[in-house]
Amino acid sequence: MTPLVSVVVTTYNHEAYIAKALDAILEQRCNFGVEIIVGEDRSSDGTLEVCKSFAHRHPDAIKLIVSAENVGWRKNYRRCVAAASGKYIAFCDGDDYWCDESKLQTQVDFLEANPEYGMCYTRSERVDEANQTSTTYPPQGGHEDFESMLRLNTAENCATLAKRSLVEQYYSEIRPDLHPEWLTDDLPMWLWFSANTPIHFIDRTMVVHRIFSHSVSHSTELEKRLAFSNSLSNIKLWYDEHYNHSKQRKEILRERMNTTLWVYSHIGSVGDFVRHWLTEIKENKMGVCNIVAYGLFVKKLFRKLKKLMANG
Template identity: 30%
Template sequence: MEDKISVIVTTYNQEDTIGRTLNSILAQKCHLPIEIIIGEDCSTDNTRSVCKDYAQRYPHIIRLMPKAENKGIQNNYYDCLLECKGKYIADCAGDDFWIDDKKLEKEVCIMEEDPSVTLVHTNWQYYDEKTQKTKRTPFTPSAAYKKSGKNLLEAIVTQTKAPVIHTCTSLYRAETIRKCYFEDPELFRNKDYGCEDLQLTFMLAMKGTVVYIPDVTLSYSVGHNSITFQPNERRQFLFVRQTTSLSYHLARKYNIDTPRTKEFFSEKVFALYMHSFRSKDKTLRDEAYKYRKTWNVVENKKIKVARLIMSNNLIWNSALLSRKLFCTLKLFTQLFK
């Protein structure tokens, strides 16, 4: 590994934003050199052409991965990771962008000073693509910290509305994550887990010290469809089921069994039931029941009521109609406030 920083950029159908992402990385002011590894995942738009143009303009910095069939986020990310030559790795998704040109410098100085630090991350903000307005996230801590990563493991496996550690704000040690990867590649490559970041941050936290910087360094793009913002109930069901399966695997393997984890898996089972309820899909309802058993969740009142409603078609249809009427009335009330 070379004394440099490798930045992974995964992108798919982001012709309008990938240039902004790459420009924000190229603008970094850091005492270490950087390389950018672009994983363009067989886009159907003009994304690859934009990436090719950047690779030709910055051949000493940017490497575009060879064109291949669509891999999915996990294989795309970890194929890029294995190509990284740097001692440190960062990443920035193809629709997000860094807003602090000293982001990498701040993080790498901390890592160079303390070999026990496996990951440094920062605060971030939402960026609405439609309105171009920003909004601070309420989910990240406000004060800087430096702590054993093991103190974050429960929070990582039970994260819900936002990640405890946003990887697009992070810098981590290549040697540490490579060792974890080769010890258990299935953890990182299993497509049934549906994401690439939760297992990465979990393992890095388990292996050392984590440092948080409260500076906002990233604009996280929202206001469009993405892996975590799916308009389809069936897709949302799949995303919840996949990521929760990963959390359950990690919690069980590393003996994280607390009141919070029990509550978390119960919440996720209820979420599965609600997605199946709104989609009027009996197959999803039965799958929700199966995962309640798989995740060892005790049926609480909310889950029981949801299951009973969906056990009878007449009641199910009536409940859906009532929900539709309620949502319509709520919208009507808001419009005429």
């Protein structure tokens, strides 16, 4: 059966999770053909062996793309999309999984009945790596317009289904490979969709997205979190400038400032905190009136004083 849907699964060091992701896709109940494109990026654990086993058992359903060397998440993602042949593309990273067997059928039914729409997405459940803590996302309603998505992207990658022609148009127009400072492909893609085509939120929890926890006391992890957060801000600023006449620039800069100062309230010196605050103020003068920043500064001073008193 010619596939109507291509499911793109990118995976790297997901030995503990990839089987659950692939099983959930194979268990989808559909009245159309589905192909699974698995991009295995030369994992250092047993992920490749698990993927090969699935591809051997399901040769008509799974197309396995392997790497002679690690190509990185961006190229891995792109080559899987290029290998897709379905009218629609769904995404599922190797550590996520779908929890509803009707996920694809529900989404395809909507897009087939409403051809003016380019993408739809469902509600998701967020769990930690041990499946012990879960929250529903988005906590309220999902956004369906560009300005709301710019404020908060409510579309988890594993929850989406999009027209392949539009995914290809996104890559052709935006060329995310020219933006190495963008550390994700999810946010820029769904912002582009919300700016160029109607999108639809399906208010049913049909997928599970894993959130890996890290200690907030670990400076390296905090710096990584800050780098990723700054990347999201850069993406939002770019889209705000090109599609929104920079209407949300002050709001985005304030959000970036709060995140940056929160991180430096936990790491670095008081001087580091002040220097980053002043840097943010240069881009957004209203930062001098930021109540959150003053609160974080007081907490930073309190932690410093407490440490000095403990050291006697």
